[in-house]
Amino acid sequence: MSQIPNEFNCFRINQEEDKIVSGLEKVKLEDINPGEVTLKTEYSSINYKDALAATGAGKILRTFPLIGGVDVAGEVLESKDSRFNPGDKVIAACSGLSETNDGGYSEYTRISSEAAIELPEAMDTRTAMAIGTAGFAAGLAIYKMKLNKQTPEMGPIVVTGATGGVGSIAIDMLSASGFETTAVTRKKTHDDYLKSIGTSNIICLEDMEMGERPLEKAQFGGGIDNVGGGLLSWVLRSTVPEGNVASIGLAGDFKLPTNVMPFILRGVNLLGVNSTTLPNSFKQDVWNDIAVNMSPKKIEQIVTKEVTLEELPEQFQAFLDGSIVGRVLVKI
Ligand SMILES: NC(=O)c1ccc[n+]([C@@H]2O[C@H](COP(=O)([O-])OP(=O)(O)OC[C@H]3O[C@@H](n4cnc5c(N)ncnc54)[C@H](OP(=O)(O)O)[C@@H]3O)[C@@H](O)[C@H]2O)c1
Structure with a gap:
């Protein structure tokens, strides 16, 4: 000492x-x-x-x-x-x-x-902290989605709050895991940033039409949501049968105005993500999986x-x- x-x-x-x-x-x-x-x-x-x-x-x-x-x-x-x-x-x-x-x-x-x-062996302390709690939550979401049989063939994963910490790392980890992504952002001027971290499709929140139908066109394989509220509702209503939507954050709203149709007609799964409540051994497994199977590039x-x-x-x-x-x- x-x-x-x-x-x-x-x-x-x-x-x-x-x-x-x-x-x-x-x-x-x-x-x-x-x-x-x-x-x-x-x-x-x-x-x-x-x-x-x-x-x-x-x-x-x-x-x-x-x-x-x-x-x-x-x-x-x-x-x-x-x-x-x-x-x-x-x-x-x-x-x-x-x-x-x-x-x-x-x-x-x-x-x-x-x-x-x-x-994890394949990681240094700088990368670990570039990931941090935000990236760990993204990794945990992807880990849970994969446990629940999410595959790239089901379609792109929509990521909301895309330019934030969780959103950015989620896009990178999803790309590293073979998934296509769609970014939803409020920032009109950050397309170059989002493309540089690996997303091919970008939707600006201001310009989008969320609709009000119980089910919208099923265009996403699944989702990672950092915003909550009507945006999470739209993601659920736009997800393909058996797709997984992970709820991580409440940057926009803590409420969720939704209906049961995505769950009972499409079998969509809403996965809760809380990085603090896991036992330590589970956290270690997720960190190891991040390092080996979804290492951000x-x-x-x-x-x-x-x-x-x-x-x-x-x-x-x-x-x-x-x-x-x-x-x-x-x-x-
Ligand atoms: N569940 C967990 O274990 C866990 C762990 C870490 C974080 N979180 C939560 O996850 C969320 C994101 O965390 P973060 O670290 O990524 O935060 P962050 O770096 O501050 O990014 C949040 C992003 O959300 C979007 N946003 C912010 N305010 C918004 C609003 N009013 N309406 C719509 N979009 C808005 C913005 O992205 P755009 O401008 O690109 O839209 C912003 O960059 C937070 O709510 C945080 O508390 C949860």
């Missing part, structure tokens, strides 16, 4: 009266929550949830103060769990960081051994920014107003 300096930098979130205040602070190892595995942090990332947490736009933290960053990847310095040894590389994502425990926006991180995922295009801890505060607004494109990496 001698490598750890007496004090190190982190980005911490505090509550002062009713206000959330966050910024760079110096802390000591004994100031951060206990955990069996101590890491030298290499990378973290910014997710929509991180922006909510750091700005107070959403109630994410259940205790204060906490270091931000729902994702972390780094090298083990010390482990009280025999599964991990100094020098091993591990990931923690979707496991309560920056919610109940200190997160990854810190030069050193302590995590519980249940939160630690072995970095366009990470360099999808990582649109790489920032330091000092640069974090200026990044959050773009997530809150939905103008973010791709993934933002945090290099520690």
Whole structure:
């Protein structure tokens, strides 16, 4: 443990009266929550949830103060769990960081051994954090769709919120898995970006006609939805028989105005995706499957920014107003 300096930098979130205040602070190892595995942090990332947490736009933290960053990847310095040894590389994502425990926006991180995922052999820590919670949710959706017999022959997979973190990685992973994709986006000026990450068809949300019929023309093999509301309803009503639609996000609306026809006449499956509720062994299987069978090929295009801890505060607004494109990496 001698490598750890007496004090190190982190980005911490505090509550002062009713206000959330966050910024760079110096802390000591004994100031951060206990955990069996101590890491030298290499990378973290910014997710929509991180922006909510750091700005107070959403109630994410259940205790204060906490270091931000729902994702972390780094090298083990010390482990009280025999599964991990100094020098091993591990990931923690979707496991309560920056919610109940200190997160990854810190030069050193302590995590519980249940939160630690072995970095798959074919992956480095930078790629793991370019994927992060957003990409893991996309990978989990594809994993569940494949378990439910989704095949490329059933038709293109429609991805909504396409230029965001989940959407971009989903398009890349689907392409790597042999699926054609259709991107639905609000951004009229990002066709080149979407083509560069592997999608062939682009629909601009503003120009599209969603219809109001109980069933629309069955044009998609399945879907990955990050937006919710009427858009998810349209995806369900436009999916072929036995297709799978994964509901990941609520960027537009948490409501789902739908009807039973897609389910009872076409056998469409609505799959729930929650990256936090899985047992650790299931998460490890999904990370391994991501590394081997759906490894993203366009990470360099999808990582649109790489920032330091000092640069974090200026990044959050773009997530809150939905103008973010791709993934933002945090290099520690
Ligand atoms: N279930 C899980 O385990 C899990 C895990 C991670 C994230 N999520 C959720 O998944 C969603 C996407 O996360 P993310 O990391 O990709 O976020 P993000 O990077 O902020 O991207 C969200 C995208 O959604 C679209 N969008 C935003 N506001 C919208 C609105 N009002 N109406 C329609 N489209 C809108 C935008 O894409 P376009 O401009 O291209 O349309 C935006 O880039 C969020 O709701 C997040 O909370 C869930």
